[in-house]
Amino acid sequence: MATLGNSTNIFWHECPVGKLERQRLLKQKGCVVWITGLSGSGKSTLACSLNRELYTRGKLSYVLDGDNLRHGLNKDLGFKAEDRTENIRRVGEVAKLFADAGLICIASLISPYRKDRDACRAMLADENFIEVFMNMPLELCEARDSKGLYKLARAGKIKGFTGIDDPYEPPLNCEIEIQQKDGVCPTPGDMAGEVVSYLEGKGYLHYQ
Amino acid sequence: MATLGNSTNIFWHECPVGKLERQRLLKQKGCVVWITGLSGSGKSTLACSLNRELYTRGKLSYVLDGDNLRHGLNKDLGFKAEDRTENIRRVGEVAKLFADAGLICIASLISPYRKDRDACRAMLADENFIEVFMNMPLELCEARDSKGLYKLARAGKIKGFTGIDDPYEPPLNCEIEIQQKDGVCPTPGDMAGEVVSYLEGKGYLHYQ
Numbered sequence: 001m002a003t004l005g006n007s008t009n010i011f012w013h014e015c016p017v018g019k020l021e022r023q024r025l026l027k028q029k030g031c032v033v034w035i036t037g038l039s040g041s042g043k044s045t046l047a048c049s050l051n052r053e054l055y056t057r058g059k060l061s062y063v064l065d066g067d068n069l070r071h072g073l074n075k076d077l078g079f080k081a082e083d084r085t086e087n088i089r090r091v092g093e094v095a096k097l098f099a100d101a102g103l104i105c106i107a108s109l110i111s112p113y114r115k116d117r118d119a120c121r122a123m124l125a126d127e128n129f130i131e132v133f134m135n136m137p138l139e140l141c142e143a144r145d146s147k148g149l150y151k152l153a154r155a156g157k158i159k160g161f162t163g164i165d166d167p168y169e170p171p172l173n174c175e176i177e178i179q180q181k182d183g184v185c186p187t188p189g190d191m192a193g194e195v196v197s198y199l200e201g202k203g204y205l206h207y208q
Numbered sequence: 209m210a211t212l213g214n215s216t217n218i219f220w221h222e223c224p225v226g227k228l229e230r231q232r233l234l235k236q237k238g239c240v241v242w243i244t245g246l247s248g249s250g251k252s253t254l255a256c257s258l259n260r261e262l263y264t265r266g267k268l269s270y271v272l273d274g275d276n277l278r279h280g281l282n283k284d285l286g287f288k289a290e291d292r293t294e295n296i297r298r299v300g301e302v303a304k305l306f307a308d309a310g311l312i313c314i315a316s317l318i319s320p321y322r323k324d325r326d327a328c329r330a331m332l333a334d335e336n337f338i339e340v341f342m343n344m345p346l347e348l349c350e351a352r353d354s355k356g357l358y359k360l361a362r363a364g365k366i367k368g369f370t371g372i373d374d375p376y377e378p379p380l381n382c383e384i385e386i387q388q389k390d391g392v393c394p395t396p397g398d399m400a401g402e403v404v405s406y407l408e409g410k411g412y413l414h415y416q
Contacts, residue, residue: 016256016260017256017259017260017263021263022268022270025263025266025268026268051224051225055229055230058233060230060233060234060268060309060310062230062305062308062309064305072301072304072331073298073301073302073305086284090281093280093281094281094302094305096280097280097281097302098309101309101311102268103309
């Protein structure tokens with residue numbers, strides 16, 4: 001019996017079918033690919049492209065998109081600092097469940113603060129958290145402005161917008177960094193390929 | 209762009225690999241098996257047994273256990289009425305994600321209030337929410353008292369304990385009801401078999 005935060009009388013139920021069995025069934029290893037970066041840096045594009053590339057290889061992945069989750073699990077949260085932290089905590093906890101279920105879970109959200117991302121990393125065995133930093137210049141993201149949000153932020157109609165009037169803290173030790181080469185952005189396929197190569201090299205796409 | 213509760217500037221990203229593709233990969237259909245009932249009624253036992261039975265058939269399922277989630281996603285919640293409601297809402301939202309990922313998601317939690325369970329049902333297409341009512345007499349659950357919680361509740365050391373000083377509202381239209389036959393409890397295998405037969409009959413264990 002345990003006392004945890006506001007909860008008491010909580011037992012832990014161990015089920016005889018665990019992560020190993022599910023990984024054997026899926027012929028892959030569960031993990032979290034955490035894509036972080038500015039709005040407009042290509043997080044969702046990479047998430048979709050990676051999801052498709054893994055599917056064509058017969059691997060089961062699932063995208064947790066920060067925006068989409070705000071329609072459901074996190075619809076009670078706004079964009080205040082503590083709400084952002086709670087938003088990321090919940091996505092981390094859910095991503096952990098998906099990894100435990102044996103899936104390659106692709107989490108795609110700005111997640112601007114280092115401590116929030118590191119808290120998610122700490123939830124998992126370190127090697128099962130693969131941080132992908134979309135290292136694109138603010139000017140590029142703002143020029144794209146596919147959602148028109150930078151314009152609103154510059155006009156002061158959105159407050160606390162990451163990159164404009166709220167900081168983005170780049171990762172210090174991410175597993176993968178996506179960036180321009182000679183001023184040219186990698187294609188979605190190139191970006192996905194980079195992550196797939198990493199997963200392949202680390203043995204996530206097989207089960208031995 | 210949408211305004212939802214506390215969130216604005218939220219877009220919906222559609223990925224080209226969707227539920228249908230994942231179901232094809234897994235050769236099954238995603239759904240939620242929601243097991244409700246008193247403490248000690250056998251929810252976790254059924255969840256484990258069902259999980260194992262599905263695994264032996266090569267099907268991917270995952271158990272969301274109410275107690276276990278209180279160690280992670282829901283560790284900020286207690287047992288007040290609004291916390292219980294939020295606890296169940298979050299489990300429902302996560303179960304929905306797992307079903308969307310193509311898994312047979314087995315949610316196991318007391319979930320004593322009808323309106324909370326119905327809210328989870330409403331999150332999914334109706335036929336993808338399979339409510340299993342562990343209809344065991346309170347006397348039996350209390351006699352088992354495998355966690356020693358009824359004893360504590362009777363002694364007044366736990367307040368608001370379902371069945372003792374907090375109500376359990378039985379489902380009115382559940383898909384499956386597990387009960388004693390001639391005063392004898394079904395075995396874990398029998399209970400799992402009942403759910404598997406239902407899933408089989410409804411086509412969840414295949415993909416056409």
